[in-house]
Structure formats: structure tokens, C-alpha cells
Amino acid sequence: xxxxxxxxxxxxxxxxxxxxxxxxxxxxxxxxxxxxxxxxxxxxxxxxxxxxxxxxxxxxxxxxxxxxxxxxxxxxxxxxxxxxxxxxxxxxxxxxxxxxxxxxxxxxxxxxxxxxxxxxxxxxxxxxxxxxxxxxxxxxxxxxxxxxxxx
Numbered sequence: 001x002x003x004x005x006x007x008x009x010x011x012x013x014x015x016x017x018x019x020x021x022x023x024x025x026x027x028x029x030x031x032x033x034x035x036x037x038x039x040x041x042x043x044x045x046x047x048x049x050x051x052x053x054x055x056x057x058x059x060x061x062x063x064x065x066x067x068x069x070x071x072x073x074x075x076x077x078x079x080x081x082x083x084x085x086x087x088x089x090x091x092x093x094x095x096x097x098x099x100x101x102x103x104x105x106x107x108x109x110x111x112x113x114x115x116x117x118x119x120x121x122x123x124x125x126x127x128x129x130x131x132x133x134x135x136x137x138x139x140x141x142x143x144x145x146x147x148x149x150x151x
Contacts, residue, residue, distance in 0.1 A: 020148070022150075023146070024046060024048070024147040024148060025145060027144050027146075028060050028142045028143065029142055029144055030142045034140060035137060037130075037135060037136040038131075041128065042144065043125070043127050044127075044128075046125075046145075047122075047123050047124075048118045048120075048124060049121055051117070051121050055113075055116050055118065055148065056116070056147070057114075057145065057146070058112060058146040059086070059109070059112050060108070061099075061108045061109075062105060062106065062140075062141040063090065064104050064106075065103075065105075066138070066139045067140065068138070068139065069132065071090055072090060072137075074128055074129065074143075075128070077129075079124055079125050085131060086112065090108065109146065114150070128145060
């Protein structure tokens with residue numbers, strides 16, 4: 001009986017911790033063979049129902065300790081109207097990883113846009129591609145997009 005009660009408590013805590021009322025989308029795509037090619041563009045549709053609110057957009061990334069660079073360049077396309085190149089720092093010059101992680105995996109969440117106002121309600125399309133010299137880019141486990149209402 002105690003074990004069942006403990007299990008129910010753990011499940012309840014897990015479910016309550018997974019619901020984020022500000023989250024609009026938080027999707028990550030697995031990178032095949034942990035090598036991200038230019039042609040493997042990550043595409044996301046984001047439905048905005050409240051144009052009066054401000055939103056934060058984030059780039060999610062997970063790499064292995066075998067990733068050989070201290071940074072990553074990506075391109076974010078938004079509805080084929082805007083295209084922005086970003087550089088994100090992943091490690092210090094001494095090789096110390098800046099992301100959170102354990103073992104050989106490191107996770108990052110980088111701000112793409114903060115307090116962004118969408119012009120109207122509707123469906124918005126985003127595309128993320130890696131923009132490094134290596135093609136394909138080894139050591140990338142997954143990448144994705146998070147959009148949330150600004151708190």
C-alpha cells in the first residue's frame with residue numbers, strides 16, 4: 001500500500017511539473033546519426049492566439065562532449081520574411097562546457113528573441129538550420145525551438 005501511494009505521489013509530481021502554462025511550443029528534433037546536415041532544416045509551426053502578449057523564443061541544443069567547436073552558428077528563418085544568423089558560445093577557451101549536463105551530454109537554451117510581439121493571431125512558421133563550416137556537423141544530438149509567453 002505504501003509503495004502504491006509513493007508511486008502515485010511521484011506520478012502526480014511529474015505531471016504537475018510538466019505543465020507549463022506559458023509554453024506555446026517546446027519541440028526538439030533528434031539529429032540522425034548525431035550529424036546535423038545543412039539540408040536537415042528543423043521546421044516548426046507555432047500557433048499564436050494572443051497577439052497582445054509578448055513572447056520569448058529560444059533555441060534548444062544538446063551536444064556530446066565530442067562536439068569539436070566552442071560555438072555554433074545557426075540561421076533562424078521566420079515566415080520566409082526574416083532570416084537571422086546567430087552565434088552561440090558553448091564552451092570557454094579552456095574547453096570547459098558552459099551547458100548543463102552530465103557525463104558526455106551538454107544541454108543549452110539560448111534566447112533568440114525576447115519580449116517579441118507577433119503582429120496578429122495566426123500560424124507562424126520557423127525554420128532552424130546549422131550554419132557551421134562542417135557539413136554535416138558531428139556531435140549534435142538534438143536541437144529545437146521553444147516559444148513561451150513572457151512572464
